Amino acid sequence: MKKPYVSVEGIARRYGATTIFADAWFGIERGEFVCLVGHSGCGKTTILNILAGLEPPDDGVLIMDGQELSGPSLDRAVIFQSHALLPWLTAAENVAFAQGCKHPGWSRAQRMEAALAALQKVGLAQAGDKKPSELSGGMKQRVGIARALSLAPKMLLMDEPFSALDALTRGALQEEVARLVTETDQTAFMITHDVDEAILLADRILLMSNGPGARIAEVVVNTLPKPRTRATLHHMAGYHPLREHVLDFLITRSKAFRADAPPANWSPRAVPEVRL
Ligand SMILES: Nc1ncnc2c1ncn2[C@@H]1O[C@H](COP(=O)(O)OP(=O)(O)O)[C@@H](O)[C@H]1O
Ligand SMILES: [Mg+2]
CATH class of the missing domain: 3.40.50.300 (P-loop containing nucleotide triphosphate hydrolases)
Structure with missing residues (x-):
């Protein structure tokens, strides 16, 4: 079988x-x-x-x-109950950080471009430069979703x-x-x-x-x-x-x-x- x-x-x-x-x-x-x-x-x-x-x-x-x-x-990407974002990075930088792990050869510009595209898919195109502390619970969870899906796990x-x-x-x-x-x-x-x-x-x-x-x-x-x-x-x-x-x-x-x-x-x- x-x-x-x-x-x-x-x-x-x-x-x-x-x-x-x-x-x-x-x-x-x-x-x-x-x-x-x-x-x-x-x-x-x-x-x-x-x-x-x-x-x-x-x-x-x-x-x-x-x-x-x-x-x-x-x-295998994980979305946790609490968002698990790095508080000192912006939303886009959080997603870009994961991109850097997946594509070590990418420039910062390439990582940020991929991150912004991923944020756009979850309706957060405008929030890329916000820190987690400036986002609502739902928005933080959206960043976590964008980060996980951007890895195409x-x-x-x-x-x-x-x-x-x-x-x-x-x-x-x-x-x-x-x-x-x-x-x-x-x-x-x-x-x-x-x-x-x-x-x-x-x-x-x-x-x-x-x-x-x-x-x-x-x-x-x-x-x-x-x-x-x-x-x-x-x-x-x-x-x-x-x-x-x-x-x-x-x-x-x-x-x-x-x-x-x-x-x-x-x-x-x-x-x-x-x-x-
Ligand atoms: N170090 C540990 N020693 C003994 N029991 C533990 C330990 N860590 C977790 N457990 C027990 O393992 C069980 C399963 O936990 P968990 O997987 O978090 O359950 P769930 O997600 O279904 O609520 C719980 O009953 C918890 O008390
Ligand atoms: Mg549990």
Whole structure:
């Protein structure tokens, strides 16, 4: 069988005798948007950090585009929950800094040109010379998005990137990310607490059971047609059953799942795939 573009094969995290999560097997196809949903503490950020190469797994391996991954790389750009911009650089310089890492031979002018083009794509053409402290939360997050996408990474990783923003800004940024990711056929992996955000953005939603001893318990295929928008999502046929299914998981099934006595149809390498 052909491996998916990104293949996560049996990764685990343990601290002493405590297994935070284990036996996480999943794939991400090229151009696919996968969301990971689960309660606090189950190990979502750890999984993302492992995908980013920021920490190694205790078990298992990661393969992307046919190569085993170890350590961080510009192939995998991360958008963090807090913007993680360098405060002493302007918005454009922050993006240009990343460009300099990707293209060490480029002149400052070339890096700044690429940075301004990237800022323009997120509607920040006018804010390039502002320092992070002069930008709103939403604008800072936009700079982070511009910086990550300007690297044209093989995989974009996002850890609750909009959770600190007000609802209006969050909605606008979700749609912007949806548009940019679709335009560039970007492969993406995102952690979110927001069920609607997952339904808006994801092609597939991975549901993680509660920790310790968490597992990927279920995979939900999002069959709602694209493009999807915040304004029309809740009018789409199939939206309500999908939303209820994910909410039911978070409210009951995430707690009930026991790795030592899993449901009969569950095994780590054949997680049930739900299509509503
Ligand atoms: N150094 C550590 N020792 C013991 N437990 C830890 C340590 N670091 C993190 N954890 C635990 O690992 C779990 C997973 O954390 P994290 O990946 O951040 O979860 P999530 O992103 O799903 O909220 C948490 O329950 C946290 O308490
Ligand atoms: Mg987290």
